[in-house]
Amino acid sequence: MLLPVALLLALGVALTAYLWLAHQRDRAVAEATRELRNLSVTLASHTANSFSNHTILQDGIIKWLASEGVLASPAFFAERISSYDVHRELRARVAAMPQIAILSILDPEGALLTRSFAWPVQGERFPEAVALKMMRSDPSLQTFISGPSKSPATGLWIFYVSTRLQAADGTFLGILSASVKHRAFEEFYENIELGEGGAVALFKEDGTLILRHPRIEAAIGKVVPNLPPISGLLGAGGIRVSMDRSPLDQQQRLIARSPVPAFPMSISVSRQMDAVLAEWRAQRGTALAVLALLESVLLAAAVLAWRHLRQRALVAAAVAARQAAEAEVALAEERRQKQAQVAAAVDSMMQGFCMFTADHRLVVANQRFAEMFGLPPEGVAPGVPFEAMLDHAIGAGRMTRADAETTRARNLDLHAAGEASSMFRELPDGRSISECFTPTADGGWLVTFEDVTERRAAEARIVHLAHHDALTDLPNRTLFRIKLDEAIARARRGHGFALLYLDLDRFKEVNDTLGHPVGDLLLRQVTERLQAAVRDTDTVARLGGDEFAIIQDGVRTPQDATVLGQRLVESVAAPYELEGHHVVIGTSIGIAIVPPDGATAEQLMKSADMALYRAKGDGRSCFRFFEPEMDVRMQLRRGLETDLRQALAAAEFELFYQPILDVGSRAVTSFEALLRWRHPERGLMPPDRFIPLAEETGLIVPIGEWVLRAACAEAMRWPAHLHVAVNLSPTQFASRGLLEAITGALAASGLAPHRLELEITETVMLKDSEATLSTLHRLKAIGVRIAMDDFGTGYSSLSYLQRFPFDKVKIDRSFIRNLGQTRESGAIVGAVVDLCAGLGKGATAEGVETPEQLEELAAKGCREVQGFLFSRPCPAAEVAGLLDRLRSWAGQTVTG
Ligand SMILES: Nc1nc2c(ncn2[C@@H]2O[C@@H]3COP(=O)(O)O[C@H]4[C@@H](O)[C@H](n5cnc6c(=O)[nH]c(N)nc65)O[C@@H]4COP(=O)(O)O[C@H]3[C@H]2O)c(=O)[nH]1
Known part of the structure; x- marks a missing residue:
C-alpha cells in the first residue's frame, strides 16, 4: 500500500517539475520574443530615419538646383549641371553626412555629369545603373534604393539612394544618387x-x-x-x-x-x-538534479517506511496471536464459571428441570426435579437413561406405571417430531404439575416442571367467584344464564323444566330497619331453606338483592312446579330468629314452564318475571304461573306508561277533595287532595291504578309538584281556617327538589304554610332515617304540618311517633273497618289515640263509613275523622256546596 502511494507521489512530483519547466521555457521564449519585437521596431524606426535623412538631403539639393535655374530646362541643365558651383554645393552638403561616400548626378543615359568627390568629371559612364533603368521605365518613381554592391573605388559594401531629376516641363534629366556606406x-x-x-x-x-x-x-x-x-x-x-x-x-x-x-x-x-534558452537550460539542469534527488529521497523514505510497517505488522500479528491465546484461556475460564453458574441457577430454580441428550440420557437435572418425583441421587446422575429415571419415579410412588408409560410415549413422540409442548400432570399426592417440553438445538430435549397446585386452586377460586354470589355462594346471574341455556338445550330433547323467579316480600324493610348484617343473615338463611326445598338436580341462583331463581329439573306437569312453589312459599314464610330479632317475611314466586312458556332464555325469563309481577300484584307471598294474558297485561301497562308520560302536558290530571271533620264539633277542618287521571280512553282513573307506575318511573316527582301547586291554589279559595292535606310519595319525599317544590307552591298561591298538611306514609320512615329526619325538620321549619298516613299498615314502629316531628297520625282504615267487630281493632285504635294524645299529637281516623264507627271513635277520644260517612272525594267545584251541606248536617247532629 505504502509503495504504490510513494510511486504515485514521485510521479506527481515529476509531473509537477515537468510542467514547471515547460512553463519556464515558455516564459524564456516569451521574454526573448518581447525583447526582439521591441528591438525590431526600434531598429526599423532608426533605419527609416536614416533613409529619410538621405531623401531630405537630396530634396534640399534639388531645391537648390531649381533655385539656381539648373532645372529650368534641359538646355539649362546641360549647360550648368557640370559647373563648379554645383560640385561645390554637392561636396558641401555631403560633408555633413559621413555615411555617404559620394553624391553623383547622372544623365538619363548613365553619363556622370558631376559628383561631390572630384571636379571636373572624366567622362565616366554608368549606363547599367539600376535606378536609371527603373526611373526611365516608371516616370512616377521619384526615389529608388539599389544595391548593395562593392564600391569600385574602396571595395567596401555600399548601396545607392537615387532621386529623380526633371526639368520644369517634366523632362527626365537624370538622377541624383548617393552611395551609402554599409559600414555606417x-x-x-x-x-x-x-x-x-x-x-x-x-x-x-x-x-x-x-x-x-x-x-x-x-x-x-x-x-x-x-x-x-x-x-x-x-x-x-x-x-x-x-x-x-x-x-x-x-x-x-x-x-x-x-x-x-x-x-x-x-x-x-x-x-x-x-x-x-541558455538560462532556462541551466535552470532545467538544476531542477532535474533537485527532482532526481527528491524522487530518490521519496522512494527511499517509502521503502524505509514500508519496511518499518512490515516490521510492525509482524510484531502486531505476534501480539494478536498471544492475546488470542490469552482470550481463549479467559473464555474457557468464563465458560467454566458460567457452567458453574448455570448449574447453581438450575439448582436454585423454583421449577424442576431436567435435560436429556439425543439418545435420551440425562445431562443435568436439578434438586427440585428430584424432589418432585422422589428420585434418589442415582436416579438423577448424569448419563441415567430416561426409562431408568421413570422406573425410579414409579418406585418412589410418584408415578403409576400407566403414567410412566404415557409420559415415555409422549416425550419420545415429541422428541421425534421436534415440537415444544406443555401439559399438566396430577401427582398421586394430589399436586398439580405443569410440564414444558422443549427440544434442544443439539437434538436433545429438556423439560421444566412447575408445581401449580396453588395457582390452579386460585384460578378455580376465581372462576368460582366469577360464577357465584359471594354472600350465599349460590350461582350468580352469569352461571344461572349458562345453566338456563343448558336446561333449554335439554328441554329440546324432551327433558322439560320449570323456571321459578322469587322475590322476598318485606326484605327491604328488614334490611332498612335491622341493618345490613341482619339482612345478609336473612339472605343466607333463606338460601338454606331454598336449597333444602329443592332436589340436587335443581339449580338455585341469586340474581341480586332479594331476587332468586330456581331451575326445577324434570318437570312433566305444572303440578310438579305447584308442589315446589307451595313448599317454597311456606318455607320462606316460616319465622326467622336473627341475632335476637324475630323476623317474618314472605316470598312471591313467578313460574314459567318449559316448553310451553318460552323457547329462549329471554322469553322464559320474561314469562317468569310477568308471573312474579302477578304474584306481587295478587297480595304477595304466593306463586303464580305464567299465563299468556299476562303478556297482554304487560303490554297494557307499557301503553299506560306511555300515556302517563304525556298526561301532565295534556292537563289530564284533576284533584278531588275529601273533607276531614272535627269529631266534637262535626265541623270540616280540612280537605285531603286526592289525585285523579281523566284518561282520554279509560275515563276517570283512581290513583292506585297509576300512582305505583308513576313511582316506578319517577314521574311521580313532576306530577307531585303539580298536585302541590294545584292544591295550594285551590285552598286559597276556601275559608281561611280550612287546611289542605297533600299526599307525598316516598320517591317524591326523597327527591332533591322537594323543599323548593313546596315553598314554590306556597309562594305561587300565597297560602299560609300552616294551612298545608303533608301526608307521609310509614314506608318513608323506613328509608335512611337520618336523612328523613332532617327533611322533616326542614319542612317543619317552613311552617307546614306533617301527618303520618296509613298508620299501622307498614312495618310500624311506635317509636317513629316519638322520633319524628309529626303533627298528627292518620290511622289506617283497615283498623276502622273492623271497629266493633274485632277486639284487637278497638284496642289498637284506642292505644294509638291514647299514645297520640300523650305525645301531644292529633289522631285522624280514615275510612269512617258508619255512624257506629264514628261513635266508637268519639268514645275512644279520636279527634278527627274522614270517610264516606261524611263525603266521598269530590271535584273542587263541589267543595263549596259540600261545605254548606256538611255545615247543616253538623248543626243537626250536634244539636240533635
Ligand atoms: N273504602 C273507603 N275508602 C275511603 C273512605 N274514605 C276515604 N277513602 C279512600 O281512602 C283514600 C285516602 O287516601 P290515602 O289513604 O292517602 O290513600 C291515597 C294515597 O295514598 C294515594 N294518593 C291519592 N292522591 C295522591 C297524590 O296526589 N299523591 C300521592 N302520592 N298519592 C296519592 O292514593 C291512595 C288512594 O286514594 P283514593 O283512591 O282517592 O282513596 C282515598 C279515599 O277515596 C271510606 O270510608 N271507605
Missing part, C-alpha cells in the same frame, strides 16, 4: 546590445539582403529564399515573430521581422534559440 549601419548595430547569438539583417522589398550584422559576406546582395514579402508583414500587424532555421547561417533562431516605415525594406532582429 554596421557600426550602429555593433553598438546595440543584441545578446549572445544576436543578429540584425536589412532586406529590400524583393528579399535581397542589403546588410547583416554580423556580416555574412556571401549572402549580401542575394535574394534570401522563402522570405515572406513585406506586404504580408504589414497585413500581420507590422511585426512577425517566428522560430525558424535561419537561411543565412542555418541556426535555429527566434526572429522578429519588422517593415521599415515609408521605405520598401524590412529589418529582422534575431537570437539563436540556444542563447534564448
